Amino acid sequence: MKNTIFTITLILVGLIATSCSSDSSDNNLNTAESLQAVTDLALSGTWVISSFIESGTDETDDFTGYVFTFNSDGSLVADNGTMTVSGTWSVTSDDSSDDDDDYDSDDDIDFNIFFAAPPTFEELTEDWDIVSRSASRIELIDISGGNGGTDTLTFEKN
Template identity: 60%
Template sequence: MATASGTWRVSSYIDDGENETSDYNGYDFTFGDDGVLTATNGTTTLVGTWSVSRDDDSSDDDGSSDSDVDFNIFFNVSDDNDFDDLNDDWDIVSVDDDTIVLIDISGGDGSTDRLTFQKN
């Protein structure tokens, strides 16, 4: 996967129509081969986990396929921490060497979140 090396930044985070990208300004994200996800801004470092999983029993949020490939992100933080918003089993919209685009449609209220990482 394109996350094997380098650092990434959140270039866009839209939470139910609200642009919350600035919550992650200055943070560099590293997706380790061992599933460790690190976010640091030079002062604060958060350590979480990431993985890619496949669930053939559900469908993508974008409706394009019967298989569901999820990009899972988890930071062990309180509910009021900005990084809690990133905790999800995101559907992968696209991945290349420089960009990861993820989407999540809430099962509760149908709201849509969109998260984009750009390689530094």
């Protein structure tokens, strides 16, 4: 009886140890694959903002007519035919949990956007969390640490 309990215990310890090490390497691989998949998606064409809600206020109209191009060199261009606004973008792994929330469908991946001007575009400057993504849509969210407001941003393929 003691031998059976001892054997079962050894098997369980072995399974737990094996599953822990396997999960860790799988998570790193999935994060790297997800980073590349999100990057490839953004690079796959031009985009428009179909929704931008800042702390409950719909500001989508501020970006009507602008086409956004995410370039492989990290530059981001918004153009409406008469005005061009330049910024930067990146997709990064953020393995700190300080900005984790229920919306992190792609755990620890940030979709970073930066515009220095004009003020309307500066509102898009955030390290956004990905809510969802498909071949034609990228939904993002940011929960402000300062005032607790929630911003949502949705890009749709042009």
